[in-house]
Amino acid sequence: MDSPGIVIGFYMMAGLVLGSGTLVFLARNLLHALAFLVISFLGMAGLFLTLSADFIAMAQILIYAGSISVLMVFAVMLTPLASRDNGNTIYVLPGLLAAGGIATFVGFLALDTSWSGPATDFTTTIDLIGNLLLGKYVLAFEIASVLLLFALIGAIMLVQISPSDPEEGEGR
Amino acid sequence: MTGISELIFEIGLVHYLIVSGSVFGLGTAIALGKRSAIAVLMGIELMLNGSILALLAFSRFPQNTSSEAGLVDGHVFVVFILSVAAAEAAVALALSVLVYRKRETVDLDRINLMRW
Amino acid sequence: MSSDTRPATPMSRQIAEHRSLLDRALGLPKLVLVALSVALIGFVISQILIGYMVVSGQLDGKWYDIRDFGNAMVSLSDAINSSGMDSRIASTLTYLIPTLLGATGIVSVVGGWLLIGPWAERRLLAKFQIRQGPNRTGPFGLLQSLADALKLMQKEIIIPRGADRFLYFAPPIAVFIPAILGWAPIPWSPKMSYADLDVGVLFVIAISSLGVLAVFMAGWASNNHYSLLGAMRTIAMMISYEIPISVSLLAVVLLTGSTKLSEIVMWQSEQGVWLIMLIPFAALAFLFASTAEINRTPNDIGEAESEIVAGFYTEYSGMKAGLFMAVELGNAILVGALMSTFFLGGYTFFGLETWIPGYLILATKIGLVYFLFVWIRATLPRFRLDQLMGFAWKFLIPVSIALMFLTAIESSILVRWDAPSFLSLGLIALVNVAAAVGLTFVWMRVLFRDTDLSAPPAPILTRKMGGLQAAKVLRG
Numbered sequence: 001m002d003s004p005g006i007v008i009g010f011y012m013m014a015g016l017v018l019g020s021g022t023l024v025f026l027a028r029n030l031l032h033a034l035a036f037l038v039i040s041f042l043g044m045a046g047l048f049l050t051l052s053a054d055f056i057a058m059a060q061i062l063i064y065a066g067s068i069s070v071l072m073v074f075a076v077m078l079t080p081l082a083s084r085d086n087g088n089t090i091y092v093l094p095g096l097l098a099a100g101g102i103a104t105f106v107g108f109l110a111l112d113t114s115w116s117g118p119a120t121d122f123t124t125t126i127d128l129i130g131n132l133l134l135g136k137y138v139l140a141f142e143i144a145s146v147l148l149l150f151a152l153i154g155a156i157m158l159v160q161i162s163p164s165d166p167e168e169g170e171g172r
Numbered sequence: 173m174t175g176i177s178e179l180i181f182e183i184g185l186v187h188y189l190i191v192s193g194s195v196f197g198l199g200t201a202i203a204l205g206k207r208s209a210i211a212v213l214m215g216i217e218l219m220l221n222g223s224i225l226a227l228l229a230f231s232r233f234p235q236n237t238s239s240e241a242g243l244v245d246g247h248v249f250v251v252f253i254l255s256v257a258a259a260e261a262a263v264a265l266a267l268s269v270l271v272y273r274k275r276e277t278v279d280l281d282r283i284n285l286m287r288w
Numbered sequence: 289m290s291s292d293t294r295p296a297t298p299m300s301r302q303i304a305e306h307r308s309l310l311d312r313a314l315g316l317p318k319l320v321l322v323a324l325s326v327a328l329i330g331f332v333i334s335q336i337l338i339g340y341m342v343v344s345g346q347l348d349g350k351w352y353d354i355r356d357f358g359n360a361m362v363s364l365s366d367a368i369n370s371s372g373m374d375s376r377i378a379s380t381l382t383y384l385i386p387t388l389l390g391a392t393g394i395v396s397v398v399g400g401w402l403l404i405g406p407w408a409e410r411r412l413l414a415k416f417q418i419r420q421g422p423n424r425t426g427p428f429g430l431l432q433s434l435a436d437a438l439k440l441m442q443k444e445i446i447i448p449r450g451a452d453r454f455l456y457f458a459p460p461i462a463v464f465i466p467a468i469l470g471w472a473p474i475p476w477s478p479k480m481s482y483a484d485l486d487v488g489v490l491f492v493i494a495i496s497s498l499g500v501l502a503v504f505m506a507g508w509a510s511n512n513h514y515s516l517l518g519a520m521r522t523i524a525m526m527i528s529y530e531i532p533i534s535v536s537l538l539a540v541v542l543l544t545g546s547t548k549l550s551e552i553v554m555w556q557s558e559q560g561v562w563l564i565m566l567i568p569f570a571a572l573a574f575l576f577a578s579t580a581e582i583n584r585t586p587n588d589i590g591e592a593e594s595e596i597v598a599g600f601y602t603e604y605s606g607m608k609a610g611l612f613m614a615v616e617l618g619n620a621i622l623v624g625a626l627m628s629t630f631f632l633g634g635y636t637f638f639g640l641e642t643w644i645p646g647y648l649i650l651a652t653k654i655g656l657v658y659f660l661f662v663w664i665r666a667t668l669p670r671f672r673l674d675q676l677m678g679f680a681w682k683f684l685i686p687v688s689i690a691l692m693f694l695t696a697i698e699s700s701i702l703v704r705w706d707a708p709s710f711l712s713l714g715l716i717a718l719v720n721v722a723a724a725v726g727l728t729f730v731w732m733r734v735l736f737r738d739t740d741l742s743a744p745p746a747p748i749l750t751r752k753m754g755g756l757q758a759a760k761v762l763r764g
Contacts, residue, residue: 004376005383010183014191021198021218030208031508032454037214038501044221047191050183051232056224056250058490063254066497068217068261070527073504075210075265077520079272087207089281095204099197106193115185115233124486126547128244129251137248144255151259155266 010050016043030086034072041065055126188229196222209268209278213261220257224250339643356646357393358479361386390482394471398618405617406433409662416666436610443606448511451603455509460604460611463502466495467618474625475550477635477646488549489537492626496533496581499619500526503590503600506612510603518599521673522583522590528680529580529587535688536570536577539695540630543567543702553634559709560638564631566717567695569724571631573688575660578627580676582619584661586668587676594670624657625650632657682735687727694723 020040027033041064048057076084133141179186195218202215231246268278275283365382373381407422407430414421422429447456473488475481485491500523507519540563541547544555556562564571580587591599601612628634632653635646671679698716705712 004380007181007183010187014187017191018194018198021195024214024218025198025202025205029452030211031452031505033211033214035455035458035501035505037217040218041221044195044225047188047225048228051188051228053228053232053247053250054485054487055490056228056247056254058487058494059251059254060221060224061494062490062497063258064217064221066494066500067527068258070500070504070523071261071265072210072213073501073523075268077508078269079210079278085208086211088205089207092201092205095201098204099201101197102200103190103194103197106196107190110186110189110193115235125244125247126487129247132244132248133251137252140252144252147259148255151262155262158263158266159269 006050009046013043013046013050016040017047027086030076030084033086034069034076037072038065038069041069053125055129185229185233188225188232192222192225192229194222195219195225198222207279207281209271209280209283210265212280213264213268217257217261220253224253227253335644342642356477356480358477358481361389362479394482395468398468398471398621401621402614402617403433404430405621405658406436406613408658409617409665412659412662413666416663437607440607440610445608446603446605448603450511452509452511455505459502459506459509460608462505463499463612463615464618466498467615467622470495470622471625473549474629474650475553475634476650477641478550480647481550484548484550487547489541489547489552493530493534493537497526497530506604507600510600512603514596514598514602515600517596518590518592518602521596522600524673525580525587525590525676525680528677529577529684532573532577532680532684532688533581535685535692536567536574537630539567539570539688539692542692542695542699545699545703549629549634553629553636556633557636557641559713561713561717562631562633566713567631567691567720569691569720570688570695571627573684574631575627577680577684578623579661579664580680582623583616584620585665586671588670589673589676592670620661621654621658624654624661627657628653683731687724687731690727691720691723694720 017040020036020043023036024033024040027036041060045057045060045065048054048060199215199218199220199222202218203212204215206212206215227246227249231243234243271283272278277283364385368378368381368385371378410432411421411423411429422432425431425435447453470492472483473481473485473491475484503522503526504519507515507517507522510516540552543563543566544552546552546555552563576587579585583590589595591601596602598609601609604612628650634653635641635650637649641649698719702712702716
């Protein structure tokens with residue numbers, strides 16, 4: 001059914017995502033964890049490409065690998081004394097147990113159910129997505145834009161150093 | 173025997189769902205088990221990525237192929253998830269910078285002012 | 289003694305004894321000259337012949353237009369498919385061979401530019417400043433970049449104390465990935481494109497946002513304040529100038545109605561107009577913002593050598609520093625290619641592409657944009673960080689978003705209105721130029737309405753210390 005390129009690509013990308021995701025967990029340094037996280041996001045974009053979701057793959061690279069990780073970089077740099085360490089809490093064992101439980105549950109469900117659908121081959125997704133976004137889902141689209149605007153204003157309001165309050169400005 | 177080789181060499185919905193579940197689980201482990209607020213945020217982003225992968229896989233292997241436009245519904249959902257993730261990351265990182273200014277730490281175990 | 293004989297300073301003697309490139313080219317051995325000119329004339333005649341055969345339809349259906357390497361790849365895969373191999377092996381081969389050949393082609397084009405580019409830039413800068421430039425190594429100093437690379441490779445690799453080993457060694461390699469990947473969607477001829485993606489414009493934007501992280505990692509891992517400062521400046525500048533780039537490319541997509549780079553070029557070729565004529569502000573914003581994105585003068589504050597030693601790669605030595613410099617150049621020609629593809633008609637030149645190969649036209653355009661970069665570097669001083677950020681956020685982003693809305697209205701009218709294209713496109717061009725000039729003027733008036741430009745504000749320190757008041761009292 002699939003060409004060998006897709007199969008090889010899927011396994012490579014899945015290995016990249018899971019391996020670097022594990023390294024995010026294991027890395028001692030927070031910035032190393034961040035670097036592995038970026039690699040994991042890129043591998044995820046590769047997985048999206050094997051699903052022939054080219055627009056989403058590009059959006060993934062642009063938003064996750066390009067913007068959110070840069071935001072995290074800024075947060076790490078603005079909290080200089082606190083956030084170099086990637087240590088664990090006492091909840092690491094319950095966390096790992098929950099992780100294993102979720103992965104096993106989803107894997108079992110996926111293997112147990114008989115999925116019937118054939119694969120659809122999109123020639124291009126970008127115009128379909130555009131039509132849906134400005135047609136059927138236009139209200140949600142507008143609400144998402146308002147949400148982004150509020151997030152922008154809220155983030156600025158939160159970290160703003162007001163000049164009248166000198167004590168606030170001594171954070172660094 | 174053929175079932176196993178088919179499972180390995182025929183990439184289907186199952187494979188993507190397994191990867192998606194594993195990534196979601198990894199994200200959960202990181203979000204629960206890490207001390208730094210920024211690392212917790214990384215875990216949450218990984219969880220979102222796992223769910224995005226599941227959505228895209230379902231829209232690639234649809235169970236109900238009634239209309240062409242309905243096939244990319246998953247992609248549209250993903251667009252909204254991406255925008256929510258961006259907003260969430262911006263606000264959460266602003267909050268952690270703010271907490272650092274007040275408390276000189278982003279260690280979640282030591283931010284315990286509201287504890288009872 | 290006539291009055292116009294001046295004392296012969298070394299400078300004036302140098303100018304008087306200066307021989308141009310043409311003079312020295314004519315001084316080459318006769319045999320070389322004859323061979324070169326014969327080769328040139330033969331090339332031109334053969335291209336004109338092929339162009340004539342294409343236009344008169346003799347090549348159609350019989351043999352491919354051999355100048356387009358995309359056609360060669362098609363015939364190669366046809367040959368593989370018809371050779372009677374196992375279908376799985378054949379499909380793998382048709383997939384693998386063009387991929388490898390194309391990748392080799394892109395890498396060798398970039399590598400060739402990396403060898404010639406620094407020499408060209410230094411020679412041109414020298415011409416702008418009435419100097420000689422590198423002229424010792426090889427003919428006209430052409431081997432200068434090779435010598436530099438050899439020198440850099442021999443240097444000792446110094447790792448600063450306290451540096452983060454993993455994050456210190458990864459960036460010089462990682463920073464090359466977007467610089468090479470960005471060449472993938474660029475069309476060199478009608479069928480000659482490595483990966484003609486449906487989402488080519490998005491791909492370009494996404495790839496260009498990846499370099500930021502490598503720069504940050506380099507600056508942070510060096511354990512040096514200058515490096516960190518340079519990295520912070522570069523990141524702040526890059527994420528600010530990504531927005532004007534995206535908005536101006538959005539204007540391109542709105543007009544052409546496609547995110548495929550080959551279709552953008554085809555639209556320009558069919559309408560017989562370059563997009564820089566229709567949306568000049570978007571083109572200029574793209575050019576300026578990309579000089580910021582790739583760290584070139586006048587926006588190279590990330591590695592401003594007069595302020596912070598070499599910015600984010602202060603602590604790198606040997607070939608690692610060389611890789612950072614090479615990436616800068618590679619990005620410059622990549623931006624040249626994108627600029628030519630989006631705004632300058634790509635591989636087309638008003639019908640000339642039938643007569644000479646499209647990739648030569650594109651290479652010429654890349655060279656011209658690169659010359660523009662060198663010209664800007666020789667002319668403009670470096671901006672300050674706050675000036676740059678203010679320019680991006682206060683001027684470039686609002687004005688380009690407003691003009692993008694105007695372009696959206698125009699393109700929706702263009703789709704519905706059934707007018708001859710020269711009329712509608714001419715109207716669009718006129719309206720856009722007028723709107724760009726008017727908006728710039730009005731917006732500047734709004735921004736600087738409280739500022740008395742004839743009297744610059746006094747420095748804050750003086751004002752706080754009461755120095756100005758004291759001076760007034762003294763004077764009064």
